[in-house]
Structure formats: C-alpha cells, structure tokens
Amino acid sequence: MAAFIPCEIGAGEVLMREGEADQAMVIVVDGEVSVHIGEHRLELTRCGRGELVGDMALFGVIDRRSATIISCKKSTVLLLDAQGLQFLKMKRSPVVRVLEEAALHTVARRLRETNRLIASVAIGGEAPKAPPDSLWGRTLSMFRKGPSVEPPSALEALNACPAFRHQPSGQLERLAQSVEVYSVAEGERITIEGEQGDDAFILAHGLVDVYHSTLRDTVERIARLRDGALFGAASMVDDKPRAATCIAAEPSWLAALPGEMLIHRDEVDPAEAAVLRRSMFNALSDQLRMANSHVEYLQGRLNGHTLDPRFS
Secondary structure, three states: OOOOEEEEEOOOOEEEOOOOOOOEEEEEEEOOEEEEEOOOOEEEEEEOOOOEEOHHHHHOOOOOOOOEEEEOOOEEEEEEEHHHHHHHHHOOOOHHHHHHHHHHHHHHHHHHHHHHHHHHHOOOEOOOOOOOOOHHHHHHHHOOOOOOOOOOOHHHHHHHOHHHOOOOHHHHHHHHOOOEEEEEOOOOEEEOOOOOOOOEEEEEEOOEEEEEEOOOOOEEEEEEEOOOOEEOHHHHHHOOOOOOEEEEOOOEEEEEEOOHHHHOHHHOOHHHHHHHHHHHHHHHHHHHHHHHHHHHHHHHHHOOOOOOHHHO
C-alpha cells in the first residue's frame, strides 16, 4: 500500500484524457468508470470493482493515453504511477508480477470485447475462399510459390518485432531456442476464429489479413499485418478460442511462439517469463488501439462521417 495512492472521485469526473502524456493506472476499489474514445467520446466499456484502468500507459510503451476514462458515479480508486511501480520493483515485490499478469489478462479481455463490438456494427463482406480441401488441392499447394526471401532465424524474427524491442539480448537468445520458423502459402489459414490454439506468431516476412465474423454472417477485415507484427497473443494469454481468422495474403515466413512459454511459467526462467509478459502486453496493446480505431471508423461510417483512408 506504500506504493499506491487512494483517491475519492465524484460522478462525472475525468480521470484520464485521451492524448494526454502520463504514466499511471488505477484499480477500481468501489464504484464504476467508463472508457471512451474519439472526438465524440464513443463509450467502449465500463469497469467496476477490482478492474484495472490505464494499465497500457504504465506497463506498455505508449506515451499517450489511448482513451478517456470518466467516473460513472462516486468511486474509490487506488492510483499507481511510474514512481510507485519503480518502488515496488526496487523492493523486488511479487506484486509486480501479479500486476503484470492482471494487466495482460485485462488487455486480452478488452480486445475480445472490442472485437465483439466490431462484429455488432460492421456490415462486412464475403470471406476469402479457402484453398481446396481435396487431394488435388493439397497437391497443388505443395507447388505454390513460397516467400521470395531466405528464411530468417528465430532470433532475427524476435529482434524485428516491435513488441520485443528494448528487451535484453541474452534473454531473447534463450527465448529464440523455443521459436520455430516456417513458411505459409498465400491463402493459408494461420488461425481460425473460434478454434482452440495457444501459439502466438510473429510475421517475419510477408502479409497477413485479419478477419472477424459479424452478426450478419459476413466477415470484416479488421487489420492487415506486415513484417514484425505479432498476432495470436490473446489465446496465448487466456487460453480461450481464437478471436479472429488470420490468412496469409501472400507467401510469408512465420515465427511460432509455443503457448506453454507463457502458460507453464514454472518451467520458464522468471526473467524470460517477464520479457514474454511485457512483449505480449505491448502486442495486445497495439492490437487494442487498432481495434478501437476500427470501431471509431465504423461508427463514423454509420453516422455518415468521412471515411478514414487507413481502412478503405
């Protein structure tokens, strides 16, 4: 408790403002707060007792708030800023790991919630056709053109991924020993929404499209991933079915991070587990920001606003 600052806030107060630069998070002890994005403050979700808010700014690598947080009613919160977190780290407090894991699961849950919001408002379109599941189709796929570049090493894939930047090189080298690099053909399904799977993937080279089903029996393309992107992390974190379908848009190289690297942390060196937690958190935070932007775009389209060229 020496690291936390108790705060009482009234109804309608702004705790955090989108675009502001600060590093602090709060735990809601009592009451409720709402999360908003965009100029028109579109409400994404509400958070109640025991939930973390603002964790992306404290544990991630962003330097600006990605949402506005407003108290829905009189509430009590515990505030933890960068100085308080550093105090806990200096004391080697196990609370740091507990908070990191809580933040990781929080951002994975919010990403799934935002994807469901996308599904409820998107019109979508037809899903890309899967390669023929026949003997002839499988035979043809064996002769498809592969990636035009030489396969990268597992360590090169980790170093090229922004989520793993600023991590100690020695720990990345040890993590690389558990990473497998392989190629996928254009049109190949890497993950399928609703199916079980706990591996995460780094797109070492190529192009991958991410699709989410809508309530209209169509699919919405919610992202196009390029070199260095990390995806599939939500299922690695919470061991729940895949939140989206990821399809190779061209021949690509992938680096697969096995799920047990994070789930069975007792078998992993604590320092390596901490690196993996921070990297997964950075990746999920990026995906959540993209998903929030897509929700804002879809809402703008419904309201007749100008289309954002990023999503055209």
